Amino acid sequence: MKALPPFPPLFKERFDGLPLSSDGDAASEEFITRAHELAVSWLPADVRTRLETFLHDSSGPSVLVVRGLPVDSDPPPTPYAVGNMSAKPGKVMSEAWVLAVARLIGQPVTYQTLVKRGMAGGLVCDLTPNPNSIDKVAFDGCKKVLDLHRDFAVTSEKIVADALLLIGVRGDPRKEAQTTVCDFRALLAATSPSDVSILRSEPMRWNFGSAANNSFAVAEKFLITGPDSNPLVNIFEENILPVGAASLKGSPQLLEAYARLKETARQLAVGVWLDAGDLLIVNNSRAAHGRTAYTAVFDGSDRWVQRVYAKRELVGCPGEPPSRVLRFAS
Numbered sequence: 418m419k420a421l422p423p424f425p426p427l428f429k430e431r432f433d434g435l436p437l438s439s440d441g442d443a444a445s446e447e448f449i450t451r452a453h454e455l456a457v458s459w460l461p462a463d464v465r466t467r468l469e470t471f472l473h474d475s476s477g478p479s480v481l482v483v484r485g486l487p488v489d490s491d492p493p494p495t496p497y498a499v500g501n502m503s504a505k506p507g508k509v510m511s512e513a514w515v516l517a518v519a520r521l522i523g524q525p526v527t528y529q530t531l532v533k534r535g536m537a538g539g540l541v542c543d544l545t546p547n548p549n550s551i552d553k554v555a556f557d558g559c560k561k562v563l564d565l566h567r568d569f570a571v572t573s574e575k576i577v578a579d580a581l582l583l584i585g586v587r588g589d590p591r592k593e594a595q596t597t598v599c600d601f602r603a604l605l606a607a608t609s610p611s612d613v614s615i616l617r618s619e620p621m622r623w624n625f626g627s628a629a630n631n632s633f634a635v636a637e638k639f640l641i642t643g644p645d646s647n648p649l650v651n652i653f654e655e656n657i658l659p660v661g662a663a664s665l666k667g668s669p670q671l672l673e674a675y676a677r678l679k680e681t682a683r684q685l686a687v688g689v690w691l692d693a694g695d696l697l698i699v700n701n702s703r704a705a706h707g708r709t710a711y712t713a714v715f716d717g718s719d720r721w722v723q724r725v726y727a728k729r730e731l732v733g734c735p736g737e738p739p740s741r742v743l744r745f746a747s
């Protein structure tokens with residue numbers, strides 16, 4: 418195998434003088450371009466091919482893990498105030514990688530609600546435990562399991578991210594925190610034909626009441642669509658905040674089949690522990706993901722993951738030009 422050129426000097430050369438954070442504005446375009454160039458020149462060709470075909474090859478894997486990408490060996494302490502992180506000193510290498518790979522598989526995008534909430538800049542979201550969310554079912558929770566789900570399951574399909582990318586900045590030192598994944602082909606194969614038939618033929622209604630952050634009040638979708646050889650399973654985590662506490666409406670048969678589907682997904686799920694430089698890429702229409710419960714101690718040593726969403730190509734909200742910042746339909 419051909420030896421790869423040493424990475425840090427290349428990195429310094431390409432990124433010297435660029436702002437450290439990428440927040441979905443014009444400056445982030447240059448950041449994405451340079452990161453993409455660097456990845457193209459440095460990654461082995463076979464790895465690049467796997468990444469570039471990932472969203473286009475429906476016979477291939479629905480989840481990829483790339484381990485050991487060169488990121489900062491000594492990142493700053495894990496930050497905890499999720500809603501209030503603007504400076505990102507020292508961890509630019511992980512941001513460059515996660516954005517570069519999002520650009521290799523498609524186009525990095527974000528959502529206005531994330532930018533508005535100030536979650537660490539929009540395009541790259543920091544996922545760290547939050548002392549105010551310890552017992553909450555949330556991205557920034559820790560003690561509660563985040564059940565298997567498809568991100569944006571309850572929003573309009575046009576803006577649903579095709580993939581999510583999670584890169585470790587700091588692995589959970591206790592190795593309890595794992596991202597769980599479940600392939601939809603495997604899930605369908607383990608589901609009874611009568612349940613598949615109900616889940617394909619009666620839509621589920623999610624009713625969010627007033628707790629829906631004004632984004633949507635009701636969503637209605639079939640839980641299984643697409644061919645049996647490549648199904649889309651619209652599984653959701655109904656308790657996740659800030660959406661939270663959706664009530665489900667459907668026939669008793671549908672609700673029971675959905676409960677069994679979720680239990681089967683839990684049984685099939687595989688856990689992935691993300692160390693610094695490990696990147697997990699999930700096809701958001703071909704696999705569900707979640708997170709185990711874990712312990713956080715809030716002394717700067719806790720798990721720190723960065724997340725980027727990707728679309729196959731940039732799209733616009735209805736009637737608008739394509740954009741990296743998408744809005745949920747109202």
Ligand SMILES: O=C(O)CCC(=O)C(=O)O
Nearest residue numbers: 544568595596707708724
């Ligand atoms: O923390 C994780 O591993 C997964 C979080 C998650 O579900 C997400 O970022 O969409």
Ligand SMILES: [Fe+2]
Nearest residue numbers: 566567568706
């Ligand atoms: Fe998620």
